[in-house]
Amino acid sequence: MQDIVIAAISKLLAAKKQPNVALVKANLSQPVPMPIIIDVLARYKQNPSDFEQNATQVTAQPNKQTEQTQSQLDRIEAKLDKLLSLLETK
Template identity: 85%
Template sequence: MQDIVIAAISKLLAAKKQPNVALVKANLSQPVPMPVIIDVLARFKQNPSDFEKNAAEQTTKPTVQTAHSQSQLDRIEAKLDKLLSLLENK
């Protein structure tokens, strides 16, 4: 769960935004308990340099994730086309 919060903080840092509880919570990919958010945010405020390294990596990750998502979307579309052609033949 902490990884999700760290990723949200890194995403905010990459966008040049100062992380706070509300922004972090709004940028989470899935629900996380508030104490976990507060704990990770407190660690960020104590040692921001660790999170800034993740922010630098975060700027390169979206292109990889987008390529993976596009590949997955292409496979889903191919399967859907095949199903539609099977239904049309019946």
């Protein structure tokens, strides 16, 4: 769970935004309990350099999950196009 919060903070840092609870919560890929968000943010505030290095890595590497999601969306779109074409021919 902490990895998800760290990724959200790194994403915000890469976008040159100052992380806070609301921004981190809005950028999470899945629900995370508030105490975990607060704990990771407190660690960030104590040692921001660790998170900034991670932010550099996040921007340098494409997000594998985003690529998988895009692939799934492409397959769904192709199926939808096929269904629409079948409906139009009837």
